[in-house]
Amino acid sequence: PSIIYTLPLGQGAPWIDHQSSTGFQRVKRGWVWNQFFVLEEYMGSDPQYVGKLHTDLDKGENVVKYTLSGEGAGSIFTIDQTTGDIHALRSLDREEKPYYTLRAQAVDIKTNRPLEPESEFLIKVQDINDNEPKFLEGPYTASVPEMSPVGTYVTQVTATDADDPTYGNSARVVYSILHGQPYFSVDAKTGIIRTALPNMDREVKEHYQVLIQAKDMGGQLGGLAGTTTVNITLSDVNDNPPRFSKSECPLVPESSAVGSAVGRIKAHDLDIGKNAEVEYTIVPGDGGAIFDITTNEHNQEGIIILKRPLDYETKKAYTFKVDASNAHLDPRFQSFGAFRDTATVKINVLDVDEPPVFNKPSYVMDVYEDTPAGTIIGAVTAQDLDASSSPVRYSIDWKSDLDSYFDIDPVGGTISTNELLDRESIAQHNISIVATKLILTSRVGITVHVLDINEFPPELASPYETFVCENVIQTFSAKDQDLPPAGQQFSFKSPKEDMKINKNFTVRDFGSKYNTAGILTKRSGFRRRLQEIYFLPVVIEDNGYPPKSSTGTLTIRVCGCESDGSLLSCSAEAIFLPVGLSTGALIAILLCIIILDNHKGENCYSDIRDNVIHYDDEGGGEEDTHAFDMGTLRNPKVVKENLYRRDVKPELKRGPRPPVSQDSADIRDFINQRLKEHDTDSSAPPYDSLATYAYEGNGSKAESLSSIDSLTMDLEEDYDYLSDWGPRFRTLAGIFGEHDGSDRFTD
Template identity: 35%
Template sequence: MGACIWVVFCIMVHFIPINGLVVKSSNIQSVLHRHKREFKWNMMYVTENMSSVSPISIGKLSSSKFNRTALFILRGEGVDQGEKGIFTVNKLGDVFVHKTLDREKKAIYNLNVLAMDEMTRNLLEPETSFQVKVMDINDNEPKFDQNEYNVSFFEGPYTEAKVLTVHAADPDDPTIFGHAEVEYKIFAPKGFYIVETTGDIKFLGTLDRETNQTYKFIVQAKDMPKHSNTGFTSTATVIINLKDINDNKAKFTQSTYTFNVSESTAPGVNIGALLITDKDEPQNTNPQFNPTNLAGVFEIVEDEDLKNGKIILRKELDYETRSSYSFQIEVTETIVFPDKDDGVGFSKATVFINILDEDEPPVFSLKEYHFAIMENVDKGNIGKVNAIDPDTAKNQIRYSIKEDSVDSLGIDSNKGIISIRKLLDRETKAWHNFTIKATEINKDGTQGKESFASVHLKILDENDNPPELNGTTHLVVCEDSQPETVVATLSVTDKDEMTLDTRFTFHLKEENSNFTLVSNLDNTANIIAKYGGFRVNEDDILTLIISDNGNPPKSSTTTLTIHVCPCIDGDRMCEVASAQMGVSVQALLAILFCLLTILIITLLFLLRRKLKKEPLGSLGKGVGEIHEQLVSYDEEGGGEMDTNGYDVSVLSSAWQTGIRPRPESQTGPCLYATVQKPAIKQNMAIMIEVKKDEADHDKDGIPYDTLHIYGYEGQDSLAGSLSSINSSSCDSDLDYDFINEWGPRFKTLAELYGVDEHDDASMY
């Protein structure tokens, strides 16, 4: 009813002039009086949401200088700014609104107006501003900040506990009574209520998460609170999730627990769980388990995830010793409300654990057996191992040695006695480590479980090896050594076990006039020269006897050779022959490999030559020519050193008494003089020896001369050409006797080209 009265009031306002004066341009006469030069308004009003087919007049403009030709012009918001075309004015000054206005979008429009002469366009009044205010009507409902409020709240008893606050806002004009005022209402379970003016939701009573974990209800917001039949409303949803606290005790789900466990179960294994119930969430479940009479065999621990009690085995089980266990256990927990008890579950329980019998493998009396025996024993018993069947069946046990490589020892399969089968030598193997296998024999004769034990047999030493000299038996002494000079220090090795008490003694079988033997008392001895001055290349032979202090004592005899050697500044100029000839096995293998490689290459080469049928003289020369010596000269001038090399064809030829016929095909000029025989006719062997002797004693001769021995070809052997280009020689009247005047270096050349006075024109 109030809203209707307000609307009528607003409409009436629209038709009342602002200043109570309306100036019309028609039927007005000039009145000579003074006017105040100003407009007669400052505010106009329009109600929101008004709609009409034709524009609605909201007021009239008037001026003290209004005349027939006056023209009003509007400017500002709703005219030429923002949304245009909302307001207009006619010639009479009537202001019209052309659109429906919404106060919640824009409540006030600021306009400017000016009056001018329509004819002259001169201003009649300065520009003046005024406002158009949009009047509110209750056309909006309150709106909540959220469509759904979701909160968490701890369970428990409360007295007017504030859970949350809801809020709704109404966009209508709060200055108009009731338009924007909001009141709240709740539609919730018992215990929840809301403060109507503030939106605070409170609870009075006890919240139990285990009974109801979530609460969901509706709240309402309404404007115009004093008018129950009018106004707008809106709603929102409230969800309250209760958070858990530790307000329930943990209890066992049953009063007795029974578990069956194999006796072969290893310690540390979880053999069962004691299930508990607790309505609280796991993070608020903290049970304490208090067992009695666990005998140290079991332990109760808490499962961190499920909060149950776990039974952990701490010792090995043996069915034959004890077949069952039982104990009492109690579960307790400290909670927030000690008096709360729903009567579900058990705070105490009894646990029964039954041990199951298993077919166990044999058990040795020891995990490792250690025995010792003297060496050089080829039969007898070493010791005994023992294993039993721990089960009630008590099956027989069979023993065997696991390793097949142990052939010097054996074991009695029934009694477990270890015996010797072969001679034991400590120097060959000081320890024998092997494994004994024990196998059950079931009642039906089949093999059952197996187990193993380690056996360590130590071979004790017997003094059955003589001491031996370390190092070489060939010694060297300088010829100028002084008396008391230490020629060598002798050390000893012994294949037998050497302890801190082991001692070796040294002595010479026969005394020596030049050397003596002195012990150092540390299992070494020195050979010392008695007198100074020795003759080079003279050897002394010493017979050395080395003995140990074993039981029985052992001794060895060694022959030492001392070689006298020249020395310069203490450095020996000779070495022991054995040292010079000593070659390691690796070096011998390398040498043999190289020789074998060379032999194979040679055979392959010969085989290839045979297959190709190539003659040995493949170079295009005769057999007699392939042994020629190639001499390289680096100087072109005369007087260089002659080389004692020989043309094989010359040395292989026999001296002839007649002239060798010249080939008929030779028609060219003579390039060389005819080669003559030496003046002295003697045996070829004598000539070679003479030349060899001259070459050996020639001070200017090259030290790398090589003696070549050539086969004697016989009396009729033809001499080959001396020319490297296979040119021939011919007779010439040239005299080469002047070569004898060149000196000893050209002696051989003079002999080759000399003329035999008894045999004219002899040729090779």
């Protein structure tokens, strides 16, 4: 036995032979299939018949019961348990669910025992053309360059149909253009939109709206349709040159600042974006040196810039040409013509009131000092360059001339002195002159140089104090407060009256080339003990006009000098020879000299240094009593009897010097005796030493060599008997302490 699936009539059910118990007979019944069909969108009042289930075991005796299970069983589909008829309880939509899978079962109505195995079958929803084509991405936006050729691709549109594309023509879509002709066309199968007219110009029409239709059933009558909108824009290409609408004639004040904008000009370009960018240039000619032009990036205007100052009185108008061209050219359209335009610009200069103008940027004037007040030293001139030619008045800025040295004529501009000028006080004056026209003013600076006149005599450059040792004593120079125009030149000489009476010194002029003079001695043998200080007048004269002269005084001091002329001492206490030295000190000096003569020079000095404190500094003079104990060289008797101040020259009256004994036999005996004692002294150190002798006894005929006693001596005494001892005295003086640099030493 088997279940027979019977299709409802009208759905192509054929005749099928069926073998029964009575033999073969022809029975009209349903086709045996494993699926049923149900029309979608059924709108009838009764449930829609789907098909029938039947088994051969069903003899019509009501012993077989049919059951249905699976998708939609009981809710969408129902079955007559007795007859096996299946019905759809509601309208179905294929686009919602195209088919349902169910299972059928035949059982014994009494025992509920399956009579056959469960069988599965499909109920397919049969499609009808109930969906129109739809554009899922609409509305569309597209662009195409202007001036594009016919057939240029613009965009593509696509419509979809929800109906079954495998059943009939319900889903076969055809495209057509409802609005937008004759500019564009659409391909019926692919939906590609293309241009249909040549040289569409954006500047004429930029935006287009095209309506596209998609129709199913292959576009046949009765088919469903859907539409969409395509917004098409023509993009710009540089197919238009810039064009000036008119020439410009701005009015520019002559006081306009350099670098300021004095005019604007614009060339209009029908293109947009970078295709409308304009470059401006000034054609070489009248205005190229005075004006410049730049482009305003925001509005593509040409801005005229002032490069140099304007002057109405010099030039009242400028005329020049300006070129405008595109910065980005399209070679496809350059053949249309010149992609540039030229405009004529005329700039009229507007006259404005300006302050007076001086004929010089600054002035320099010279005036001699001591010029009488009211003397004119120069003049300034300022003019009103405007057409009005207003009068100009002059004045001195009081801030630049606080002391009112100068005055100015307010009409003529002449400058005069207001008081006497002094170059030595102020050598240069800087004043400011104000020129006024109505309420407008201008200023100019004046530098006044005060010229020197010869009003000061020359004088010694410094208070000279020199010393005399040999013929030429010293050179000296002079100075002058005046300011010479070509260098100072001085001459030096002694006064006429002094040249006759002065037998000691004279002045030698070394010439104007050197501007110095020298002091020469007229004699030799100057002695400090006779006269220590001399005064020499000098007449100094300059080369000014009129010449000025003055007399200066030179101070000349007689000093002790070396044989080569170098200065030793000029101090008062060192002038006189210390002839009052005691006999004991003299013996000590002679003893040291003998030691120096009997020993090698280096060894003697080495030994002496081992036993004598030596000072490298000069000390504080005779009053530096802490530097070295000079007691061993002093005669106690003389010290007690002759206590004088050492910082001043004694004012004692000098007398004749007692004679000095020339017999030195006792001195030689004394020295030989003492030498023998020292040579045989076993306690003496192993090296040479210096023995000093401070006192020789009260019976010395030479008495003391002290400089104190020498005050009573005759100043004209001959001291040549000590000249051979001079170098040795200097050596001893360096050892024992005080030495004035001459062949003498003190105490």
